[in-house]
Amino acid sequence: MKPVIDVSNLYKTIDDFELGPFNLSIEPGLVTAIVGNNGAGKSTLLKMLMNLVKPNQGDIRLLERNISEDESWKQHVAYLPQRLLGYDPFNGHQLKEIISNLYPNWDESRFNKMVDMFNVNLSKKYGKMSQGMQQKLALALMLPRNPDIMILDEPTSHMDIPSKYLLMDILVEWMEEGHRTLILASHQTEEIRKLADTIAIIRDGDIIGHYEKDELSRYFTQYWLADSLPHKTLPGEVKRKGERIVITNQERELEAYLKRHQLKWSQKEHIDLNDAISLMLI
Numbered sequence: 001m002k003p004v005i006d007v008s009n010l011y012k013t014i015d016d017f018e019l020g021p022f023n024l025s026i027e028p029g030l031v032t033a034i035v036g037n038n039g040a041g042k043s044t045l046l047k048m049l050m051n052l053v054k055p056n057q058g059d060i061r062l063l064e065r066n067i068s069e070d071e072s073w074k075q076h077v078a079y080l081p082q083r084l085l086g087y088d089p090f091n092g093h094q095l096k097e098i099i100s101n102l103y104p105n106w107d108e109s110r111f112n113k114m115v116d117m118f119n120v121n122l123s124k125k126y127g128k129m130s131q132g133m134q135q136k137l138a139l140a141l142m143l144p145r146n147p148d149i150m151i152l153d154e155p156t157s158h159m160d161i162p163s164k165y166l167l168m169d170i171l172v173e174w175m176e177e178g179h180r181t182l183i184l185a186s187h188q189t190e191e192i193r194k195l196a197d198t199i200a201i202i203r204d205g206d207i208i209g210h211y212e213k214d215e216l217s218r219y220f221t222q223y224w225l226a227d228s229l230p231h232k233t234l235p236g237e238v239k240r241k242g243e244r245i246v247i248t249n250q251e252r253e254l255e256a257y258l259k260r261h262q263l264k265w266s267q268k269e270h271i272d273l274n275d276a277i278s279l280m281l282i
């Protein structure tokens, strides 16, 4: 299947910050989480995908079109940045009127449903809403456009816990409705665990991997040794906990080493997805 987004040799500098060069391919019908440390370049990457920030080098193809040569992809993509410019003076009713008129596939009943679910006061000006409420209204103004691809930059960072769960259910339902693609920059572990099919990890401007979620969940294994760990670094060792616990990303090599050195272990298990992501970001 052809990727919906195909990034090749992308490189961007902002002052002394460098992002890339890297390649990234995003398959249709999947939820891809972009995960990274603060300042890693997630928002910059999403802005480049939307052709809002120009890379120094590299190509971005969206729906098989080069984003800077052919803008027809725009009608298929909805993008939610961390901060929406120009919304502040308008209330929810006015924003709905403006936006619904721009999108021929606007789904009014979905908008009303989302506004009800999130309890958004449409009479209030966007600029006077709390940040969580702004996120809810912004999402209620996005999903009814019926885009094929949604790109969300930390969509729930200001939401309360029940609203985050509500949005996850809404997004799962949205994905199930058709052949849709969701790209999500997120620090929210529940969101990643529940929604993501694949996870691209960015550390300080480098994409260090793009994994299937299940692959990442099996990436590191923690071993409990019967005796103290040797001082020497063990095969694939990424971390030690106390005297007897070691985490590796090379199970087979570690087990062969332990056997060779007659070091016994009593238990092993794959580490949690959150811990795996944290280890990759160290």
Ligand SMILES: Nc1ncnc2c1ncn2[C@@H]1O[C@H](COP(=O)(O)OP(=O)(O)OP(=O)(O)O)[C@@H](O)[C@H]1O
Binding pocket: 014, 015, 017, 036, 037, 038, 039, 040, 041, 042, 043, 044, 045
């Ligand atoms: N308009 C700008 N002017 C100067 N530097 C910028 C600008 N936008 C981004 N940067 C820098 O680019 C780097 C990447 O920022 P970006 O916002 O993409 O990171 P992020 O991964 O989204 O971070 P966070 O998780 O904190 O939201 C940072 O060093 C940031 O300071």
